[in-house]
Amino acid sequence: MGEWMMKFTKMHGCGNDYVYINCLEEKVDNPAELARRVSDRHFGIGSDGLILICPSDRADVRMRMFNADGSEGEMCGNGIRCVAKYVYDHHIVEKTGLSVETGAGIKQLDLFTEQGKVVQVRVDMGEPVLAAAQIPVVSDKAEVIGVPVEVGGKTWEMTCVSMGNPHAVVFVPDTAGLDLISYGPLFEHHEMFPKRVNTEFVQVLSREEINMRVWERGSGETLACGTGTCASVMACILTGRTGHRVLVHLLGGDLTIEYEEKSNHIFMTGPAVTVYEGEIETIR
Ligand SMILES: N[C@@H](CCC[C@H](N)C(=O)O)C(=O)O
Numbered sequence: 001m002g003e004w005m006m007k008f009t010k011m012h013g014c015g016n017d018y019v020y021i022n023c024l025e026e027k028v029d030n031p032a033e034l035a036r037r038v039s040d041r042h043f044g045i046g047s048d049g050l051i052l053i054c055p056s057d058r059a060d061v062r063m064r065m066f067n068a069d070g071s072e073g074e075m076c077g078n079g080i081r082c083v084a085k086y087v088y089d090h091h092i093v094e095k096t097g098l099s100v101e102t103g104a105g106i107k108q109l110d111l112f113t114e115q116g117k118v119v120q121v122r123v124d125m126g127e128p129v130l131a132a133a134q135i136p137v138v139s140d141k142a143e144v145i146g147v148p149v150e151v152g153g154k155t156w157e158m159t160c161v162s163m164g165n166p167h168a169v170v171f172v173p174d175t176a177g178l179d180l181i182s183y184g185p186l187f188e189h190h191e192m193f194p195k196r197v198n199t200e201f202v203q204v205l206s207r208e209e210i211n212m213r214v215w216e217r218g219s220g221e222t223l224a225c226g227t228g229t230c231a232s233v234m235a236c237i238l239t240g241r242t243g244h245r246v247l248v249h250l251l252g253g254d255l256t257i258e259y260e261e262k263s264n265h266i267f268m269t270g271p272a273v274t275v276y277e278g279e280i281e282t283i284r
Contacts, residue, residue, distance in 0.1 A: 005279040008038070009086060010045060013078030013272050015223030015252020018065070019047045020086055023054045035066035038280065039219075045280065048219045051079045053086060059099035059106045061087055067218025071196075074103035075164035077226015077255075077268055081121035084109045085272035088118055104164020122269040125227070128234045129162035136166065138192045146239045152186045159235035163266070166197045166217070167231035171241075175203045175211045184215025200228045202235070207242045211249045223252030230266045233257040 006028075009020045019038040021028055028034055035050035037043075049067045056062035063083045065076040080100055087093040088111055096111040105126060112120040129135065130143045137144050137160045144160040156170040168187055172178055178201055187199040196217045203211040212232050214225040229248040236242040237259055244259045255270040 003281055003283050006282045007277065007279055008045070009277045010047065010275040011082040011086065011273060012252070012275060013081050013224065013226065013270055014250050014255060016078035016225060017047045017223075017275070018049050018051045018076075018079055018082065019045050020051050020053060020082065022086070022090070022092075023052045024061075024092065028052060031064065031066050032070035032072070034282075035068065036070045039068035045278070048216070048222045049073075049076075051076065051083065053083055053092075056101040059101040060093045061098075062101035064103070067216065068220070069218045071218040072103070073165050073218065075227055076102075077123065077125065077163070077228075077230065078224055078270070078272075079226075080107060080109065080123055081226070081268075081270060081272040082274075084111055084121050084123075085118045085274070089274070102164065118272060120269055121272050122267060123226075125163060125230050125266045125268050127264050128230065128266060129164075130160075130238075132160065135160050135162045136194055137168070137197070138194065145235075149192070151190060152183050154183075157239075159238060160197075161231035161234050163227040163230050165227055166193060166195055167200060167228055168193070168197045169200045169202055169232050169235035171235075171239075172201050172203055175201055175213045178213060180213055180215055180221055184221060188215060188217055198225060198228055198231075200225070200232045200235075202232045204236060204241045205249075208245065209247045209249065210236060210242065213251060224250040224255070226255065226268055226270070229255045229257050230268055233259060234266065 038045045052064040054062040108124045110122045132139045214228045233246045258267045
């Protein structure tokens with residue numbers, strides 16, 4: 001047992017902020033406990049969770065993501081863009097096309113640079129999964145698309161999509177006046193979601209633009225959710241509300257989502273930003 005300093009980097013994608021640890025150099029024994037500790041906005045560093053950058057024998061690197069409550073998520077859209085920026089900036093991967101292994105499979109990414117600096121990252125987020133049993137959502141239907149559900153005394157039109165992690169998308173007339181703090185946890189812990197759920201509240205502005213707010217499984221309201229924007233655009237397309245290329249406005253910025261029908265893949269493009277690097281005291 002002893003105390004030592006562990007290096008970390010604080011990064012965000014559209015305000016969805018995580019503490020990143022380079023596990024090619026650092027050793028993390030208990031990531032769930034560390035996630036809870038660093039995420040605390042009063043007694044910790046302050047973040048929506050923790051992301052570990054690990055070696056991979058199947059891709060350039062592997063990422064593991066932990067929510068603020070210590071639970072592990074299969075995939076993180078905003079996080080994976082930051083992982084790509086991190087490994088490029090730290091010369092771990094010296095190319096602008098790279099692969100990252102996640103709990104939801106291997107994803108391919110492209111970095112767009114200006115004067116050597118990463119400005120945007122495009123991610124092939126893969127295929128959306130609609131089968132209710134695979135999301136998982138308990139339903140008498142094979143797919144949950146535009147289905148009315150009762151939650152918190154209100155009827156919502158819900159579409160469920162997995163992007164490797166589970167999402168419930170509901171449509172609202174206005175995201176600004178939404179009581180997300182009341183309704184978010186009711187969806188997250190509803191018995192129809194055996195693995196809990198991330199919930200996106202979507203206001204359609206036009207066939208090319210939507211507003212979205214999110215209540216994330218394990219982290220509560222965040223300023224953006226990459227997998228959530230993909231699920232939301234898929235829900236919009238499936239219910240005939242938008243076209244295949246949509247600009248998503250989030251509390252922390254904008255993401256562009258494109259659905260390619262031929263490959264049935266979703267592509268996400270957005271920023272990745274380093275806030276600062278530091279060290280935290282750790283006990284082992
Ligand atoms: N913020 C993320 C998603 C993080 C994981 C999620 N809370 C879960 O538990 O599935 C994103 O940008 O996709």
